[in-house]
Amino acid sequence: MNPFVYENPTKLRFGINSVASLSQEIIRYGKAVLLLYGSGSAKTNGSYDQVKEQLEQAGCRIIEHGGVSGNPLLSHTQQGVDLVRQHSLECVVAVGGGSVIDEAKAIAAGALYSGDLWDFYAKTATVTKALPIISILTLPATASEMNGFSVLTHDKTHEKNAIGAAPILNPKVSFCDPSFTMTLSKEQTAFAAADIISHLTEGYFTTSAEILNPQDALIEGAVRSVIETMALLQKNPQNLEARSSLMWTATLAWNGILQAGIPHAQLPCHALEMPLSGIYNIAHGAGLAIITPHWMRAMSDVHGSRIKRFGENVFGVSDSVELVINALKETYKKFGAPLSMKEVGVDEIDRERLIQDGVNSFTNRRISGYDERIIRKIYESI
């Protein structure tokens, strides 16, 4: 194992009607609130109304900032920062999925930073302080509700970059009510599941083959749990127990506990995916489902033994990397996740641009071992 520091102070309130305690929690962090949400689902799944009621009950002054996009944009974030400053707001409340919570983090950090907000994402500045963030989760996938990560897309360059600043950017309190996820579409659920599996497996695949990693068996178990849960949701999307299970597994998958101490863990599929969703504005989980099998094939010389271990313990298949790839593709297909860019409506792929952005993406994430040749090989295979 590698040395590590684990610090995750987020208080998680999980369960139906957990938002009922928001009015008690919020007053510890401020009564002047930026209320952030997306393009409408918060208003249809009931979360927005509950949150609004709670904030009013606590006597909060509320400034709303709706319309966060699936891949949150720098420009919309900057508007949020301006609202915070203009109205002297003290706290950011995010109602939504990973995108909304990621933008909340960017606003919370940007509001206390005198420079250009993009500096953080260009890695020319480091987050040292932020306003308190509270999240109400409606789409489980990124675990942004219990980590310090934030991903933002630059409107002009379409660069999609990630920052990590735990515990400063960890939400103070996150409310996870699985009933808010009952209205998610089959597609949204499939993208979420692909994202969760990617979070679980990236470090697992890329670590040294010969190490003793206490989390290996837990990670394999968590993936099997996602697959089992998704099978139940295929039968009945209104299965609340399955919705609860997926919600909690999403948090567990990327709150850092299953990754702590894994040596040489990297996120190459996330790095490869960022240009896909950055340029073509597809869902992050969709991009991961498309790119991961191609990455596995291209890197089978390096990570073959880990991929085969995964195949054996998750699918009961380990004779070859190709068989494991097929098993994973079958799994994604059953979820309803896409395996090609065509399936997400992108007929023409600008591969040169992908390669260029991909190289930058690996550099930005400081992932070593990937030169232009290998990045080209992967993008040319999709």
Added chain:
Amino acid sequence: MNPFVYENPTKLRFGINSVASLSQEIIRYGKAVLLLYGSGSAKTNGSYDQVKEQLEQAGCRIIEHGGVSGNPLLSHTQQGVDLVRQHSLECVVAVGGGSVIDEAKAIAAGALYSGDLWDFYAKTATVTKALPIISILTLPATASEMNGFSVLTHDKTHEKNAIGAAPILNPKVSFCDPSFTMTLSKEQTAFAAADIISHLTEGYFTTSAEILNPQDALIEGAVRSVIETMALLQKNPQNLEARSSLMWTATLAWNGILQAGIPHAQLPCHALEMPLSGIYNIAHGAGLAIITPHWMRAMSDVHGSRIKRFGENVFGVSDSVELVINALKETYKKFGAPLSMKEVGVDEIDRERLIQDGVNSFTNRRISGYDERIIRKIYESI
């Protein structure tokens, strides 16, 4: 899943030489320190010297309180509280295993409480505040380094009671250096492993049979990881990777993350074990290895399907509860953990006293479904 609140602000610094940052961490919490340790191992494994050096480097005023026993006693704890008051100490630094950290929590809470410290453990008072606690772990087993639990034994009545007061009693920072565990005896390691497996399985065994629990597969994976790690330590007790793995798995097993949301989870084996170690002063892990197979047999009508699921996914054995019990006993035997009171030097068992204390233990822990008849049956079978 059940609703739950998860909040665990402990900062964990894991790795060889992690104590090197103690001097930076301590100054956030106070410079007048009670330094707590056990009966000598902290001085032989090198942790005491490193901690002392760090505290001196930070300019701390140090009052020492050594001699914490394996089952920490109220009297020794009270002496610690007196020292804190007498010397106006601000912070408790625990160097040791679960016992030392548990006593540190008791002192930290007791120092700010005007009543009798035992009130907390008799459940007639609730912990509402405590001095900051910092722990340096030398024996991984109880996860006290990353939870809010504390167990104390009353000198006169031999009652051994547990309290849970997260996040108040969670250590602020815990240092986990696996090299400190290289000198643990085979026995100590075996007891630790039995304790870890018990933490992982108690809620797993006692939850409803028919639920979808996302953590099931993770818990099974963690148990397999403990067994794999212990096999490596049987071959070479100086295997640092295996020592690291066991240390981190111990924390994962009982920091709450794998238990969150499990419905109807109970701790009957812990309740049954408390009188064993309370009266006979045996190691907690030893008592758990002894009592667990008897509990499984006695409760097979109620929890049989969960026990069989466990058997299938951990040992590949599920035809009968008895086969699973045998597989677990074989595992404990391989670890070097005892399966009878005789093996820990107790030839005469006062079963009537065990039964009486056992009934109180279930009452104190508010565990329902166990009357005197079933508790008697279990103790009479050991």
